[in-house]
Amino acid sequence: MTTTLDRRTVTGAAPRQPVAPHSKRTKATVLFGLIAFTVYSVAPVWWLIVSATKGQSDLYTTNGLWFAEFRLLDNFRELFTYQDGIFLTWMWNTVVYSFAGTAGMTLICVACGYGLAMYRFRGRGVMMGCIIGSFLVPHALLTIPSFLLYTDLRMIDTPWAIIVPSFFSAFSVYLAKVYAEGAIPHELLEAARIDGAGEYRMFFVIGARLMSTGAATIFLLGFVGSWNSFFGPLVYLRSQDKWTVMLGLYSWLKVKVDNSTDLTGLVVVGSIVSLIPMVALMVSMQRYWRSGVTLGSLK
Amino acid sequence: MTRKQLKAAAVTILATSVTLAGCGGEQPAAPQSKGPVTITWWSWDEHKFLDPIVEKFNATHDHIKLKAVKQTDLPGAAANLRNAVAAKQDVPCLVKNIGEVPGLAGEGLLEDVTEEFEPYTKKGLYNEPAYAGAQAGGRYYGVPSGFNPSFMIINRTVYDKYGIAPPKTWDELIAAGKELKKHGVYVMNLAGEDPSTLVNLTQQAGGTWYKVEGNTWKVDFLSPESLKAAEVIQQLVDNELVANQTYQDRPALIAYFDSGKMVSLPTSTWQLGNYELNYKKSLGDWQPIDLPQFADAPAFVTNAHGSAILVPKGCQNVKEAVEAAVWMTTSKQAVDASYQEDTKQYAWPGAIPDPSPWVDSAVPAKLFGERRGEAKDVILKAVKSARDPWVVGPNYTGVFTELQDQWAQIVTKKITVHEALEHMQKFTVDDLKAKNINVQG
Numbered sequence: 060m061t062t063t064l065d066r067r068t069v070t071g072a073a074p075r076q077p078v079a080p081h082s083k084r085t086k087a088t089v090l091f092g093l094i095a096f097t098v099y100s101v102a103p104v105w106w107l108i109v110s111a112t113k114g115q116s117d118l119y120t121t122n123g124l125w126f127a128e129f130r131l132l133d134n135f136r137e138l139f140t141y142q143d144g145i146f147l148t149w150m151w152n153t154v155v156y157s158f159a160g161t162a163g164m165t166l167i168c169v170a171c172g173y174g175l176a177m178y179r180f181r182g183r184g185v186m187m188g189c190i191i192g193s194f195l196v197p198h199a200l201l202t203i204p205s206f207l208l209y210t211d212l213r214m215i216d217t218p219w220a221i222i223v224p225s226f227f228s229a230f231s232v233y234l235a236k237v238y239a240e241g242a243i244p245h246e247l248l249e250a251a252r253i254d255g256a257g258e259y260r261m262f263f264v265i266g267a268r269l270m271s272t273g274a275a276t277i278f279l280l281g282f283v284g285s286w287n288s289f290f291g292p293l294v295y296l297r298s299q300d301k302w303t304v305m306l307g308l309y310s311w312l313k314v315k316v317d318n319s320t321d322l323t324g325l326v327v328v329g330s331i332v333s334l335i336p337m338v339a340l341m342v343s344m345q346r347y348w349r350s351g352v353t354l355g356s357l358k
Numbered sequence: 359m360t361r362k363q364l365k366a367a368a369v370t371i372l373a374t375s376v377t378l379a380g381c382g383g384e385q386p387a388a389p390q391s392k393g394p395v396t397i398t399w400w401s402w403d404e405h406k407f408l409d410p411i412v413e414k415f416n417a418t419h420d421h422i423k424l425k426a427v428k429q430t431d432l433p434g435a436a437a438n439l440r441n442a443v444a445a446k447q448d449v450p451c452l453v454k455n456i457g458e459v460p461g462l463a464g465e466g467l468l469e470d471v472t473e474e475f476e477p478y479t480k481k482g483l484y485n486e487p488a489y490a491g492a493q494a495g496g497r498y499y500g501v502p503s504g505f506n507p508s509f510m511i512i513n514r515t516v517y518d519k520y521g522i523a524p525p526k527t528w529d530e531l532i533a534a535g536k537e538l539k540k541h542g543v544y545v546m547n548l549a550g551e552d553p554s555t556l557v558n559l560t561q562q563a564g565g566t567w568y569k570v571e572g573n574t575w576k577v578d579f580l581s582p583e584s585l586k587a588a589e590v591i592q593q594l595v596d597n598e599l600v601a602n603q604t605y606q607d608r609p610a611l612i613a614y615f616d617s618g619k620m621v622s623l624p625t626s627t628w629q630l631g632n633y634e635l636n637y638k639k640s641l642g643d644w645q646p647i648d649l650p651q652f653a654d655a656p657a658f659v660t661n662a663h664g665s666a667i668l669v670p671k672g673c674q675n676v677k678e679a680v681e682a683a684v685w686m687t688t689s690k691q692a693v694d695a696s697y698q699e700d701t702k703q704y705a706w707p708g709a710i711p712d713p714s715p716w717v718d719s720a721v722p723a724k725l726f727g728e729r730r731g732e733a734k735d736v737i738l739k740a741v742k743s744a745r746d747p748w749v750v751g752p753n754y755t756g757v758f759t760e761l762q763d764q765w766a767q768i769v770t771k772k773i774t775v776h777e778a779l780e781h782m783q784k785f786t787v788d789d790l791k792a793k794n795i796n797v798q799g
Contacts, residue, residue, distance in 0.1 A: 119609035120609065120613075142404075142405055142406070203441065203444065206441045206444075206445060207444070207445050210445040210447050210448075215445075215447075215448065216448070293430060293434055293437070294437065294438070294441065297427055297438070297448075298427060298428075299405070299427075299428040306430060309430055309431075310402070310428070310429075310430040310431060310434075313402070313430065313431035314404060315608070
């Protein structure tokens with residue numbers, strides 16, 4: 060007697076319910092939702108690209124989502140020559156402030172997060188509480204005290220007023236701490252200690268390297284924030300030649316309020332140019348960015 | 359961390375802070391006795407407007423040097439000024455007008471420059487209405503920068519088409535509006551967010567909503583002058599004679615003015631270039647005319663409310679600041695230096711008694727067609743007949759915002775102008791009382 064055994068009897072596994080195929084309506088709804096969301100996300104960028112190719116009068120009188128007379132090169136020429144090329148000065152300032160500030164912030168916050176994650180010391184919990192608590196303090200509340208402090212330090216209207224404050228970011232410390240806890244095994248540090256490595260060497264040779272992906276994420280987030288920051292430069296910088304690109308574009312947009320000069324066309328083209336460094340950075344650091352974000356889900 | 363490392367860290371931190379402190383901005387300005395005094399001037403105008411004036415000033419003055427610092431815009435300049443005055447460091451000595459002098463002086467932002475400015479009032483440098491804009495409670499807190507003359511431009515082609523004479527009084531304008539309405543044309547535009555027409559008419563009638571008596575503010579939104587202005591607005595709204603195009607969408611607004619569907623614009627010198635630049639169809643159709651008068655006005659009068667170049671509290675060189683500002687607002691050199699090659703226009707010299715040498719440049723070439731020659735007389739008459747009875751109270755910014763809300767309801771016929779004025783009377787008095795300011799009304 061032969062018995063045919065199917066897998067179910069052999070494995071003793073419970074019968075699996077066949078998965079119902081998605082109904083057409085569900086698929087259509089999801090597809091429609093995704094398409095709508097894509098249009099919603101991409102339309103402003105498309106508008107920006109199209110508007111950058113238009114002259115001042117076409118900007119107002121033609122369809123915003125389609126091309127008119129192609130004036131892109133003229134617009135670029137005007138952008139880079141207006142007021143002796145002040146736009147390029149703003150771009151350069153923003154690059155300097157953002158890189159210097161974010162690089163410093165990354166180093167400080169990664170070290171801080173590493174310290175909080177890897178060492179046990181008195182007051183650690185309180186310190187962590189303060190860091191989490193500082194998320195709750197509205198930035199606007201600190202404007203006047205910060206202004207008075209920087210005035211005393213003679214930092215107003217100098218690049219330091221933008222660079223130094225961006226060295227410190229509570230959220231990045233928290234991110235670094237969480238990342239360090241997941242990425243650096245304590246045993247590895249113990250082994251290094253037994254081998255005679257000093258604490259600094261352990262941080263720079265072992266800790267910092269294992270945290271490089273997290274550090275890249277912190278750098279990227281910090282850079283984006285720094286590049287787009289507006290309120291700090293508005294309050295702490297006085298001279299136009301020290302402004303950031305965001306502040307400069309904002310002031311151009313406001314020109315038409317007071318007189319018949321309208322620089323909106325320059326603002327549109329300038330906005331596109333100001334996006335380029337950010338896009339380049341995003342693309343070049345994509346590898347770190349992706350693995351950094353998905354690291355937790357794969358462990 | 360070893361003790362050695364701790365020491366090293368402490369030394370590093372100390373060195374960094376010393377370096378940073380050394381890298382800071384300028385030393386606080388102290389009264390300078392040797393060499394030229396530098397006066398910092400904040401403005402949010404583009405450099406192409408500021409630089410020629412600064413260059414001219416510095417070329418013609420040895421003991422004072424002017425330095426322009428561009429601000430982002432009015433709110434940005436106001437925020438920066440408040441911060442600088444609070445910090446008592448690097449306070450600029452001259453700032454473009456960021457608001458009404460009484461409110462700013464009450465806030466403690468401005469320096470009393472009466473002593474330094476008074477001598478200039480005896481030299482006949484300024485026209486009479488200009489002074490009020492720089493004063494609060496009879497004291498000067500800045501240097502008058504004058505006003506733009508008020509007149510009207512009408513689309514004469516449309517007026518002629520329907521056989522209507524240009525209006526000389528507000529009553530005639532209302533009558534013209536009724537006639538034009540039959541043809542689907544509006545006589546004027548009252549934007550729903552801008553109550554300045556009511557303000558201007560009240561000023562023209564010789565009224566003011568605030569007065570100071572001793573140490574008490576008197577508020578009167580229901581004065582005869584104010585009600586006279588209200589009556590004109592009410593008739594325009596009730597008879598549906600006005601368009602309500604918003605100023606927010608400037609291109610659409612200009613296109614509407616250009617269309618011939620709206621035919622009278624109370625305006626001033628600074629706006630003419632903009633119309634010339636953007637009108638496509640109606641260039642040459644427009645005519646400059648005197649501002650319509652109230653029927654019972656004893657003499658021809660136009661409204662004017664001047665502004666000021668402010669001198670902030672904490673300025674270290676008030677005398678030189680005032681001298682520089684007086685030069686900027688009254689000297690021929692300064693006006694000549696303001697010439698812009700691209701627009702072929704000078705900045706309007708609103709503070710001086712006789713602006714006639716610069717009137718021609720303020721009138722664009724094509725807007726008035728063959729009637730361009732009439733503009734000069736209209737503008738000069740508006741300057742000579744300007745009066746500024748307007749006193750601004752310490753809470754005017756908030757009051758104006760409230761008035762904007764009321765105005766939106768007036769033009770949409772939800773409330774009458776009289777009801778709005780009654781509301782404003784109560785609102786303003788209550789607001790001043792809440793701020794512990796002496797008030798009657």
